[in-house]
Amino acid sequence: MSNLRSISLRFLKRSKLLTLSCFFSIFIGTILIIEMFNLSQSATSSYDREMRSLYGDCDMAVSYTDYSGIKEDFINEIKNLKKVSKIGTLMYSSDLSINGTPVYAIGTDNSEMVKSRYHFTKKLGDDEIAINEVLAKVYNYSVGDYIRFEVEDC
CATH class of the missing domain: 1.20.5 (Single alpha-helices involved in coiled-coils or other helix-helix interfaces)
Structure with missing residues (x-):
């Protein structure tokens, strides 16, 4: 040494x-x-x-093309998975038209995850919708305006 x-x-x-x-x-x-x-x-x-x-504040988004095929049991199975702490549901539609302009729309359960994903904070009522800022600027809409929309035929 x-x-x-x-x-x-x-x-x-x-x-x-x-x-x-x-x-x-x-x-x-x-x-x-x-x-x-x-x-x-x-x-x-x-x-x-x-x-x-x-x-938004989610780790995973699960989508399904045919919403009519989603059963409540399937949603409950996802809710009951060990690592799932919260769940937010929404329905997506692309056959909606506002003043002749095709737009996409969602139906939501007003969960915090959906709000964070689509960047809105107010709880939407049954007769209320939220639109994006670009569409609001194009048509000079402001909060509280009445908007007529139609569902296009599929």
């Missing part, structure tokens, strides 16, 4: 530049590894924030 120590000390004394460059390389490598870890953590949290702002 003392032999190894004496060899190491002689090496350090004779090639100080090589020793310093090795220490410096190890230091830089360690800093780079730590920074890569920090960058990945930051990117992950940034991605989560962006997805939440875009899609």
Whole structure:
């Protein structure tokens, strides 16, 4: 053991530049590894924030093309899954027309998840709808305006 120590000390004394460059390389490598870890953590949290702002406060969206085929038992099965803590239901329609302009519409249970997904805060009544800002600006609609809409024939 003392032999190894004496060899190491002689090496350090004779090639100080090589020793310093090795220490410096190890230091830089360690800093780079730590920074890569920090960058990945930051990117992950940034991605989560962006997805939440875009899609709302849900981890999964389950869709079904034929709404008439969804039975209450099926919804209850999803509610009873161990990892499901909340559920929000909505119905999507693309055959709605407002002033001759085709728009998509949803029917919602006013759950917080649906509100966060479609970015509205007020609880909608049976005789109320929410429209997006672009459509409101095009037709100069404001809150409380009466809007007549028709369902197109399929």
